[in-house]
Amino acid sequence: MKEKKSIFGILMDNRHRSRTISYTMVAVAYIVLEILLKTGNLSSLFTGLLVPATCYLVAAIGLNLNVGVSGELNLGQAGFMAVGAFSGVCVSGLLKASVPAIPRLILAIIVGMLLTAFVGFLIGIPVLKLQGDYLAIVTLAFGQIVMNLIMNLYVAFDSTGLKVAFVENNFELQPGGKYLINGPMGATGTERIANFTAGTILVVFALIVVYNLIYSRNGRAIMAARDNRIAAESIGINIAKTKMMAFVVSAALAGAAGALYGLNYSTMVASKFDYNTSILILVYVVLGGLGNINGTLISTVVLFLLPQLLRGLQDYRMLIYAVILIVIMLVTNNEFLRTKASAFRRKKKA
């Protein structure tokens, strides 16, 4: 017998509960913060943290798809962010005179996303056909390579058109010309057009993409390939293709996050997107729980804000931050606490 469910019942059933919670959290956070912002009650510190927080959220949601849902370790998420960031900054810089800010921001994010997706696709072709931890190795190298490439890249434009040079900038700019990427100095003089609303929309977009992928036929194939490769192959799933899907979407989201990030600061150097940033995002994902999008949302926000909230501790803040990370790791991995927590959840449900 099939009973008819109320709307609330549908929203909270197994298939939908996780995304209902995600969207609710984002919506509530957005409304509260926006009210605080408009009434001038949000401190300058938090106002400045809003956009980078959304950037890390998008990158972390993407990475969770790759690491949690697809089960392939990716150590180069910051490298993908760098590709998106610098291409986004270039697009915005080139179109500065002709396109108003909001469409330009959207365009920059789209270009950053597509370019990064393409780069991810190229990397995925050889690597995802292999079994084992090869993606981790290759993305680790990719992150370092991208950073070093951008450090040696010179992009400028003037009245004669776009100029690109590598290692040595041997071009003479006409008066009024401007560097978009200036080698080790990175992107300077970028117009800051990113804002919190755009960031929130991007987070919602990332959630829609990831949830729709997870709860689709392809999503089940991705998880099947993660759980048992041989069994998945035996029922005709193309492993390389499904893993590629998760990887490319993850890279594309990192690219979009990067573009938004790049357009939020007037200066950005490539060394920002080094190995440490990749690991930072991975920490957000792992501590939030692999494959758990809500966990990622919460842990990203908490772990991103923590070093800033600890500023009051002065010299000890990074020390305390490290200690808190260790404590979270120990506590969340403790079997006793986990069984207690799940027992508590079962009790509540009953």
Next chain:
Amino acid sequence: MKKFWKTTLAVAMTACMAMSLAACGGSASSSSTSSDAPAAEAESGAAEGGAIKIGGSGPLTGPAAVYGNAVKIAAEMAVEEVNAKGGVQFSLQFEDDKHDAEEAATAYGTLKDGGMQISLGAVTSAPGAAVSPLYQEDQTFAITPSGSSPSVIYADGEGMTGAYGNVFQMCFSDPNQGSGSATYIAAHPDLGSKIAVIYKNDDPYSKGIFDTFKAQAATEGLEIVYEGTFKGEESDFNVQLGDAQAAGADLLFLPIYYTPASQILTQADKMGYKPTVFGVDGMDGILGVEGFDTALAEGVYLLTPFVANAEDELTKTFVENYKARANGEVPNQFAADAYDCIYALAQACEAAGITSDMSNADICAAMVEQFTTMTFNGLTGSDMTWNENGEVTKAPKAMIIENGEYVPAAE
């Protein structure tokens, strides 16, 4: 249950470790007040009386921490001295930015929440360039002790156009150092005629100086026979030195920091290659490198605004007081620049009659007027003036290392 106790023990041990480490750190600095909420503003304001709030950020942690800490210590020292004089009163809030643009913007938010009225900007260049537009937007006056890149004071750093107008520099800008070096070398042909340059091409500081050095060298008719680069934490320079030697270079220009410079000197000595070495202000500190044979630095030229063993009274007292505060560390030029910043601000505030109840925009306008018209004498130079773009004019001092000490070189 056993597992539970194990975890509890682990957590407890982590906490203990943190506590013991924190205890080792000694007493925390006191003069900076940190706050997350605007509510704290009122409290600290009441506690400090009518003090003008100065904010600043720099790397207090991470690989560049030595610069941020030097600025912080010197600025705190200068603030205390200024306050003790009884005239204009300052209070200082200094935040960590880890030499990162994102963190610098966050630190700016924290400072703004803390009620900052005048700023020391950011200690290093890249974070400085990120926060300068924010200072312009909010019309808060800023003078950076050591953010030497032109992009700190210009919206278009490469073209040197679009000056922010309210962000000033206490240090030389990178281009000035590059062209100053080239001019000095051209004026002293006895130093050498065939020039080799080894620079760090992933560092804006090094690259910026090299670019202008090269341009100025071309106009002065200097011959650059070799350009070598390195990046990151590289420590083997045999290839670059070999190439420089093969090209017949007799003058080695090193627009880099002292750590790689010390390695270059050591390796050149091992190869039996003895060119004249010329450095810029980043070379300051080479005599303090651990394990470095300072005899190798004999005869090294460097262009620097500040030398810690100068004989004048001002420098002597500064070095003495700084050492007392910083566990015997000798102050570098970052510290000297920061010290000068506070005194220059004090001089300008006195002259303009700035009080702590004025708005940031009013203070900013008055300070810009003062700085563009006043002359300042400090540790890093005398008769310093600023133009309306915020660039400082002071004479770079060429120094030569003789018997393990800096000695002024021939003008």
